[in-house]
Amino acid sequence: MPTLTKLYTMEEASEHNTAEDCWVVIDGKVYDVSSYLDEHPGGDDVLIRATGKDATDEFEDAGHSKDAREQMEQFCIGELDVAPPPIPELEIVSKKKDLPQKVLNFTKQYWFVPVAVVGISVVLGILFQRKK
Numbered sequence: 001m002p003t004l005t006k007l008y009t010m011e012e013a014s015e016h017n018t019a020e021d022c023w024v025v026i027d028g029k030v031y032d033v034s035s036y037l038d039e040h041p042g043g044d045d046v047l048i049r050a051t052g053k054d055a056t057d058e059f060e061d062a063g064h065s066k067d068a069r070e071q072m073e074q075f076c077i078g079e080l081d082v083a084p085p086p087i088p089e090l091e092i093v094s095k096k097k098d099l100p101q102k103v104l105n106f107t108k109q110y111w112f113v114p115v116a117v118v119g120i121s122v123v124l125g126i127l128f129q130r131k132k
Ligand code: HEM
Pocket: 024, 026, 031, 033, 040, 041, 042, 043, 046, 047, 050, 055, 058, 059, 062, 063, 064, 065, 066, 067, 068, 069, 071, 072, 075
């Protein structure tokens, strides 16, 4: 049967940052080490200082033994929720929607072209009529 892993955000985990209630995040997993503070051979202060952030580097730097790594599993209470940030909504812009506005702008800009063509045609027409 699949086991459900509890997920915690870093914000949630970092709220547990005291000697009575101390969680650390190591390699994507969340550990409640409150009951272990007094027993930790490296001291309780290092654990309290390791709260509120990813303490993987500090944990690895201390060169923990295989024994220590096996021991830590009993304090694991869940995993870090690393949901990707939400993708900003894309605005769907319809090109067709802009078309009437574009036609209007074009017409406003070049209204004189058809007027000039008609004008010139009329003038030329009159001139031809006179020549006849
Ligand atoms: C559930 C988490 C942890 C467990 C079970 C644990 C366990 C242990 C154990 C058993 C030792 C003795 C040496 C060994 O066997 O490796 C130790 C030493 C030490 N630990 Fe941890 N530890 C934990 C987390 C951390 C974290 C997060 C840090 C650092 C921020 C840390 C820093 C140290 C240091 C500095 C030592 C002393 C090393 C030395 O004296 O050479 N530990 N730890």
